[in-house]
Amino acid sequence: MQQPKKYRYEYERPVLATDCVIFGFDGGELKLLLIEREKEPFKNKWALPGGFVFMEETTEECAKRILLEKAGIKNVFIEQLFTFSEIDRDPRERIISVAYFALVDKHQYEIIAGRDTLKAEWFELSMLPKLAFDHNKIVKTAFQRLKGKVSYQPIGFELLNEKFTLTQLQALYESILEVPIDKRNFRKKILGMGFLKALEEKEKNVAHKAARFYSFDKKTYKDLTQKGFHFEL
Amino acid sequence: MQQPKKYRYEYERPVLATDCVIFGFDGGELKLLLIEREKEPFKNKWALPGGFVFMEETTEECAKRILLEKAGIKNVFIEQLFTFSEIDRDPRERIISVAYFALVDKHQYEIIAGRDTLKAEWFELSMLPKLAFDHNKIVKTAFQRLKGKVSYQPIGFELLNEKFTLTQLQALYESILEVPIDKRNFRKKILGMGFLKALEEKEKNVAHKAARFYSFDKKTYKDLTQKGFHFEL
DNA sequence: TTCAATAAGTGTAAATTTAACACTAAGATT
DNA sequence: AATCTTAGTGTTAAATTTACACTTATTGAA
Numbered sequence: 001m002q003q004p005k006k007y008r009y010e011y012e013r014p015v016l017a018t019d020c021v022i023f024g025f026d027g028g029e030l031k032l033l034l035i036e037r038e039k040e041p042f043k044n045k046w047a048l049p050g051g052f053v054f055m056e057e058t059t060e061e062c063a064k065r066i067l068l069e070k071a072g073i074k075n076v077f078i079e080q081l082f083t084f085s086e087i088d089r090d091p092r093e094r095i096i097s098v099a100y101f102a103l104v105d106k107h108q109y110e111i112i113a114g115r116d117t118l119k120a121e122w123f124e125l126s127m128l129p130k131l132a133f134d135h136n137k138i139v140k141t142a143f144q145r146l147k148g149k150v151s152y153q154p155i156g157f158e159l160l161n162e163k164f165t166l167t168q169l170q171a172l173y174e175s176i177l178e179v180p181i182d183k184r185n186f187r188k189k190i191l192g193m194g195f196l197k198a199l200e201e202k203e204k205n206v207a208h209k210a211a212r213f214y215s216f217d218k219k220t221y222k223d224l225t226q227k228g229f230h231f232e233l
Numbered sequence: 234m235q236q237p238k239k240y241r242y243e244y245e246r247p248v249l250a251t252d253c254v255i256f257g258f259d260g261g262e263l264k265l266l267l268i269e270r271e272k273e274p275f276k277n278k279w280a281l282p283g284g285f286v287f288m289e290e291t292t293e294e295c296a297k298r299i300l301l302e303k304a305g306i307k308n309v310f311i312e313q314l315f316t317f318s319e320i321d322r323d324p325r326e327r328i329i330s331v332a333y334f335a336l337v338d339k340h341q342y343e344i345i346a347g348r349d350t351l352k353a354e355w356f357e358l359s360m361l362p363k364l365a366f367d368h369n370k371i372v373k374t375a376f377q378r379l380k381g382k383v384s385y386q387p388i389g390f391e392l393l394n395e396k397f398t399l400t401q402l403q404a405l406y407e408s409i410l411e412v413p414i415d416k417r418n419f420r421k422k423i424l425g426m427g428f429l430k431a432l433e434e435k436e437k438n439v440a441h442k443a444a445r446f447y448s449f450d451k452k453t454y455k456d457l458t459q460k461g462f463h464f465e466l
Numbered sequence: 467t468t469c470a471a472t473a474a475g476t477g478t479a480a481a482t483t484t485a486a487c488a489c490t491a492a493g494a495t496t
Numbered sequence: 497a498a499t500c501t502t503a504g505t506g507t508t509a510a511a512t513t514t515a516c517a518c519t520t521a522t523t524g525a526a
């Protein structure tokens with residue numbers, strides 16, 4: 001059935017949407033959360049979770065809503081990435097997408113496929129399928145941004161559990177920056193910055209010396225920053 | 234007379250616009266190009282040049298068109314800044330703005346007020362008036378971006394004439410980074426990167442030793458970049 | 467034509483940061 | 497008890513960064 005078209009404007013208007021690039025990490029390679037589309041266009045193709053912006057929400061609120069509705073994710077790091085406005089990026093009509101990227105502690109979520117979604121799955125960044133729309137381009141932009149940003153802002157921690165070992169942290173940086181890092185130099189540098197809190201707790205049930213857990217002390221980091229400290233890996 | 238409202242949609246849609254933050258430099262402080270609005274809302278207030286996005290253009294094309302139409306500026310560095318989507322940012326109705334920032338060689342343009350514009354004028358960044366809409370916020374975001382970016386991408390040159398002296402270049406960096414820089418160290422570093430071409434030409438009619446002109450050699454820079462070189466000031 | 471004023475242009479040494487590198491410690495499994 | 501695996505640790509050389517002052521070229525005034 002045809003819906004009534006009750007909104008009338010003097011000038012033609014594009015549709016406004018957001019798409020979310022969701023990064024996760026579990027020790028190996030960096031991962032990306034994709035959904036399989038339930039509807040046309042690109043039915044049964046993998047895509048970034050996305051949706052239309054409502055009139056009573058900002059694009060950021062929209063992105064957060066989509067994270068929750070389509071993947072059950074909330075309270076995570078989210079940042080505006082870029083606005084994609086190519087005229088033919090959607091085959092239906094002109095849709096402009098404000099893309100966001102999110103950093104998620106992958107283990108904290110049992111990913112659930114939500115509305116308009118058949119499946120939701122984590123993919124290795126280097127093994128992505130061909131995605132719907134211009135989503136491969138959006139992902140590429142997002143990874144470049146993450147890679148560029150991770151060295152001068154402490155956002156890597158968002159991908160790890162609250163408690164993490166220095167080896168996990170190093171593996172994360174190696175995987176984002178795509179270079180090997182010297183263990184001793186890495187530890188010296190990151191601990192020297194002074195915002196990692198050593199916890200009493202250690203790993204359990206590992207067939208080797210148990211590693212100490214650390215946590216990112218946001219308050220200390222903020223204090224340091226206000227004193228002119230500048231994170232740089 | 235009321236125009237016919239010929240576009241009908243099932244769902245309500247916001248309007249899409251772009252606004253341009255245009256930076257210029259003339260040796261003293263960093264400057265910003267503002268226009269005085271001819272129409273309501275904010276009639277006679279200073280604002281960023283901006284306008285609505287047409288259906289047959291991307292937001293970047295729109296920003297370039299606005300630069301040309303409202304300020305007579307073309308062929309300059311332009312980069313997407315951020316998309317501002319607060320619900321009440323425009324008193325008329327919901328307008329989402331994709332903001333761009335541009336870097337202009339101020340001396341190359343006789344700024345001309347264009348359509349819907351009473352005046353166009355350069356303002357010192359530290360002496361801005363209260364602007365229309367959320368434009369003060371947009372400017373703040375743009376300056377932060379410029380400040381952050383200027384140290385790791387060679388975009389400062391876009392604000393200078395093709396030929397410039399090292400003193401001019403240093404003054405530019407000092408003004409953007411808001412810190413004093415040691416002359417000898419600055420020269421050593423920037424010349425050491427190898428992409429500044431020393432010209433034969435020197436300053437004329439100056440009451441002191443005439444400074445040599447340099448130019449930014451894009452080709453050399455590109456070659457260096459491909460060999461893994463990374464600009465860093 | 468000489469002098470004063472002004473900004474251009476230049477090098478070195480000390481301090482700091484970065485890079486390279488290998489063995490011992492602890493816990494689990496056999 | 498022996499083996500496997502990863503955690504954890506310090507030093508030295510090299511490279512980079514910082515701090516710093518005088519000579520040179522040009523104009524304009526005396």
